[in-house]
Structure formats: structure tokens, C-alpha cells
Amino acid sequence: xxxxxxxxxxxxxxxxxxxxxxxPLLDALGTVVAKDLEAQLAVPPFTNSAMDGFAVRFKxxxxxxxxxxxxxxxxxxxxxxxxxxxxLKPGNAARIMTGAPLPAGADTVVKVEDTNIAPGPxxxxxxxxxxxxxxxxxxxxxxxxxxxxxxMVIHAGEEVTPALISxxxxxxxxxxxxxxxPRVAVISTGEELVAPGRELSGGQxxxxxxxxxxxxxxxxGAEVVFRGRSGDSPEALAQVYDQAAEQADxxxxxxxxxxxxxxxxxxxxxxxxxxxTKVCMQPGKPQGHGHWETGxxxxxxxxxxxxxxxxxxxxxxxxxxxxxxxxxxxEQLATTHAIAATGWKSARNRRQYAPVVARQTDRGLxxxxxxxxxxxxHMVATLPRATGLALIPAETSFVDEGSSVAYIQL
Ligand code: AMP
Ligand code: MG
Numbered sequence: 001x002x003x004x005x006x007x008x009x010x011x012x013x014x015x016x017x018x019x020x021x022x023x024p025l026l027d028a029l030g031t032v033v034a035k036d037l038e039a040q041l042a043v044p045p046f047t048n049s050a051m052d053g054f055a056v057r058f059k060x061x062x063x064x065x066x067x068x069x070x071x072x073x074x075x076x077x078x079x080x081x082x083x084x085x086x087x088l089k090p091g092n093a094a095r096i097m098t099g100a101p102l103p104a105g106a107d108t109v110v111k112v113e114d115t116n117i118a119p120g121p122x123x124x125x126x127x128x129x130x131x132x133x134x135x136x137x138x139x140x141x142x143x144x145x146x147x148x149x150x151x152m153v154i155h156a157g158e159e160v161t162p163a164l165i166s167x168x169x170x171x172x173x174x175x176x177x178x179x180x181x182p183r184v185a186v187i188s189t190g191e192e193l194v195a196p197g198r199e200l201s202g203g204q205x206x207x208x209x210x211x212x213x214x215x216x217x218x219x220x221g222a223e224v225v226f227r228g229r230s231g232d233s234p235e236a237l238a239q240v241y242d243q244a245a246e247q248a249d250x251x252x253x254x255x256x257x258x259x260x261x262x263x264x265x266x267x268x269x270x271x272x273x274x275x276x277t278k279v280c281m282q283p284g285k286p287q288g289h290g291h292w293e294t295g296x297x298x299x300x301x302x303x304x305x306x307x308x309x310x311x312x313x314x315x316x317x318x319x320x321x322x323x324x325x326x327x328x329x330x331e332q333l334a335t336t337h338a339i340a341a342t343g344w345k346s347a348r349n350r351r352q353y354a355p356v357v358a359r360q361t362d363r364g365l366x367x368x369x370x371x372x373x374x375x376x377x378h379m380v381a382t383l384p385r386a387t388g389l390a391l392i393p394a395e396t397s398f399v400d401e402g403s404s405v406a407y408i409q410l
Contacts, residue, residue: 001280004317004351010275011289011302011318017328018180018249025168028160030221031178032328037154040172042144047102049078051139054093054115054128055106058136069116071129078103093128102140109139147171159329179328184217185226185244185299186210189237189255189265190306193229208380209254209311213304216315217252220323232262234271241268241292245299249326251292252319255306258286265303274303280394282347283310283377287318307377313353313389316410335391338407340399341366344374346392355379355386358407367407374399386410 020034049055056072064070072093078086080099088094088105095117096102096109112119116129147153153171158164160178168176193207194200207229214224225247230240237256244251256265257276266276266288274290288303302322304314316333324331338358346352354374356367370386371379391406392399399405 001278001285001350003280007277007279007287008318008321012321012325015300015322015325018182018326020177021180022175023178024175025165025173028176028178029162029165031160031176031181033154033156033158033160033164033176034179034328035177036152036156037168037171037173037176039147039149039151039153041170042148043146043170044141044143047143048080048141049096049098049100049102049109049139050141051109051111052097052119053095053109053111053113053139054117054130055088055096055102055109056093056130056133057088057090057105058108058133060091060093061108061110061130061133064130064133066131069129069131070133071127074125074128077124095124095128107140108133108136110134111139157328179326180249182217182222182323182326183225183247183249184214184222184323185248185251186213186217186224186228187237187240187244187251187253188229189232189253191231191262208308209304209306212308212311212380213252213254213315213319216312216319217323220320221327222250222323230264232256232264234264234268237264237268241301242294245292245294245297248299250319250322251299251301252304252315253301254304254311257288257303257305269301269303274301276303280350281313281317282350282352283307284314284317284353285310285350287314305377308380309355309383310377312355312383316389316408317353333408335406335408336365338365338367338390338405339363340390340401340403340405341368343401344369344372344399346374346396346399347394348397349394351394352392352396353389353408354392355383356388356390356407357385358387358409365407367405 061070075092076094078096078100080097086103088103110130110133114132188207188210194204196206210227226244228240230237256263276288278285279287286305291298292301304311321331355370358367370382388409
């Protein structure tokens with residue numbers, strides 16, 4: 001048996017970020033920026049008003065207070081979006097809306113609430129009386145006060161978040177150079193599998209793994225381009241592999257990797273130079289990986305075991321980091337300390353990853369396995385309750401109630 005960390009290192013060997021593709025902003029959500037980008041526009045792009053109010057020269061309103069109001073003629077209205085050159089005549093005010101360019105000569109905006117003019121839609125008044133003014137420069141947003149043209153605003157390696165998308169748009173971009181989203185193909189294997197919702201005849205079960213894997217892959221930023229099923233014959237599986245490899249960067253299979261007489265993934269994989277190993281963990285001990293070659297393509301493949309909880313755990317430990325590396329980001333599963341709210345049996349000589357429910361109590365973060373059988377790998381119906389995984393060292397064969405346990409929040 002090899003340790004989890006060693007197997008992960010093996011599976012990550014040779015995995016590098018996918019090529020850069022120019023991607024429309026919204027489609028890039030969740031991907032990773034591949035190149036540094038300079039601002040093509042300043043933010044703000046021109047000096048403008050931060051308030052609905054009146055643009056003035058500060059010297060024309062200096063000293064204004066409720067006991068000494070100031071009255072000025074109003075020369076024009078300036079709405080957000082107005083173009084052209086506008087200059088404020090000395091001794092005048094211009095009514096101005098938030099986001100409208102400040103007219104030449106003006107240096108200060110007095111908000112409408114500090115005047116005799118009613119806020120909201122009203123005709124242009126002939127004069128305005130100010131009761132209060134801020135400091136010189138009040139309520140003015142200066143051109144470039146956030147960033148200037150040429151400033152490096154978006155950096156390679158940053159994840160594309162909603163805020164990054166809006167920043168990119170604001171500095172002049174409508175697409176971003178990002179690492180391509182990993183394209184994933186999913187294959188379920190096993191003669192017993194039928195499509196979900198179908199009536200079962202003897203020995204059959206619904207194929208839940210292909211959905212679990214596809215949904216996890218999407219959750220972690222991949223695009224699922226193929227989902228197929230194969231029985232337990234090598235010919236059928238080879239055919240599905242060929243189809244899967246056509247458009248995918250990564251093929252993920254489930255089932256058929258352990259010691260059964262019909263473990264086709266292993267049998268076929270061994271013929272194609274795949275490696276199958278026992279990893280020192282429960283669930284998810286039997287694992288495999290390799291490359292499927294077809295039509296001049298060589299596509300990485302990861303062979304997960306068949307039991308659904310094993311799939312969930314091994315996806316988290318091995319597939320997520322591979323997807324992250326392909327997407328151009330590095331990923332570490334963070335563990336925190338939790339307290340076992342109940343005792344449970346762990347695996348002897350294997351590290352257990354037990355699906356658990358965590359809740360905050362006055363003792364701290366308390367965790368309980370989603371099922372009394374803890375790390376048993378077929379407990380798929382209770383898996384959705386899990387908020388994370390408890391990581392129990394190989395040396396521990398029983399987790400005592402009240403003991404401190406490493407917890408991975410998912
Ligand atoms: P295997 O590794 O192929 O022997 O499968 C281990 C266990 O997982 C068996 O009980 C299978 O029936 C079950 N299993 C395998 N593939 C799936 C799947 N796609 N969906 C649900 N259960 C599966
Ligand atoms: Mg099977």
C-alpha cells in the first residue's frame with residue numbers, strides 16, 4: 001500500500017496548465033488568468049460627480065452655512081452620459097448627476113440635499129441656494145483615482161471571480177486570456193448498472209457514479225464533455241474509452257479496479273500500461289491511472305473504484321488537484337481541528353476519510369459520521385448529509401468520543 005500523498009504526487013506527474021484561450025468575460029468565471037493585463041482605461045475614465053447635486057467652484061461657495069446661505073445662477077443640466085465640452089462659467093452652478101463628467105472649471109459638488117432644490121425629477125431651476133458645502137473637492141471622483149491606464153490590474157494566476165470580471169470590463173476588456181477549462185469525460189463500468197429512474201431487474205443498480213463524478217467535475221470548474229457507460233467486457237470498454245478520448249483532457253472511470261474476476265478497467269488498463277495500486281486509505285483503496293491513446297491523442301485517465309463513497313473521497317483527494325493543476329491553480333485541502341461527538345470504528349492500518357456532519361457547539365466544532373458504519377464505501381444515500389471528511393490516522397482503529405480529529409471542510 002502506498003501513502004495518499006505519494007499516490008497524489010504520482011498522479012500529478014506531468015500535469016500542467018492547459019493552453020491559454022481568449023474567453024468572453026462571463027464564460028471565464030472560475031477559470032484562472034494566464035497573463036498579466038494592464039488597464040486600457042483609467043478608473044474612473046474621466047473626472048465625474050459622486051453625487052446628484054450642483055457642480056461649483058469652491059471659491060464661489062466658500063463659507064456657506066445654514067446661517068449664511070449662498071445663491072448662484074444655474075447654467076445647465078449635466079446628466080450621466082453627456083458628451084461634449086462643458087465649462088462652468090465663473091459665479092455659476094451646473095446641476096449634475098452622479099457619474100456625469102465634471103465641467104471644466106468646477107472643482108466641487110454640493111449634494112442636492114444641501115440646497116433649496118427638491119431631489120428627484122424637477123425642471124432646471126434658474127438659481128440654487130446652498131445651505132451647506134463640503135470641503136474643496138467634495139463629491140468629486142478624479143480621473144484615474146482607482147487605476148490609471150497602464151497600471152497592472154489583473155495578474156496571471158488570479159482566479160476569475162465576479163469582481164475580477166467587473167474590474168476587467170471597467171479597464172477596457174471584453175474577454176480574458178485564461179487557462180482552458182478542463183474537459184472531462186466520465187465512464188461508469190459494470191454490467192449491473194442501469195440509467196437512473198429505470199426499473200431494476202435482478203442484480204441491477206442505478207448508475208449514480210457517472211452523475212456524481214460529472215457533478216463534482218462541474219463543481220470544481222471542469223466542463224463535462226462526455227458521459228458513458230460500459231459493461232464488463234474489454235472490447236466494450238475500449239470503444240467507450242475511444243469515444244471519451246475524442247474531446248477530453250481527462251477521462252475519469254469508476255469501478256472495475258479491484259480484485260474481482262470481471263474487473264475490466266484493471267484488465268484493459270494493464271494491457272495499456274496503466275498503473276494500479278493500493279492506496280493506504282479507507283474508503284478508496286484500489287486506484288489506477290494512465291493514458292489512453294487513440295487517433296494520435298494521448299489523454300490522461302484516472303480510474304476510481306466503484307463504490308460511491310470511495311468515488312466521492314478519491315475524487316476529492318486525487319481528481320480535484322489534477323483539475324486544479326490543469327486549470328492553472330494549485331490546491332491544498334485544508335484541515336481544521338474538530339471534536340468527535342460520538343465514537344466510531346476506523347480502519348486498521350489505513351487512513352480513514354469518513355464523511356461527517358459538523359456543527360458548532362459550545363465544545364467547539366463537533367463532528368458525527370453520516371452513517372454508523374463511518375468509512376464504509378457504499379453508503380451513498382446518507383452521503384449528502386456530509387459537510388466534510390474526518391481524517392483518521394492509520395494507527396487509530398477506534399475514534400474515541402470527545403477526541404480531537406482532523407476535519408476537511410468540503
Ligand atoms: P467494482 O469496483 O466495479 O467492483 O464496484 C464496487 C461496487 O460499486 C459494486 O457494489 C458496484 O455495484 C458499485 N458500483 C460500481 N459502479 C457504480 C456506479 N456507476 N454507480 C453506482 N454504484 C456503482
Ligand atoms: Mg464492477
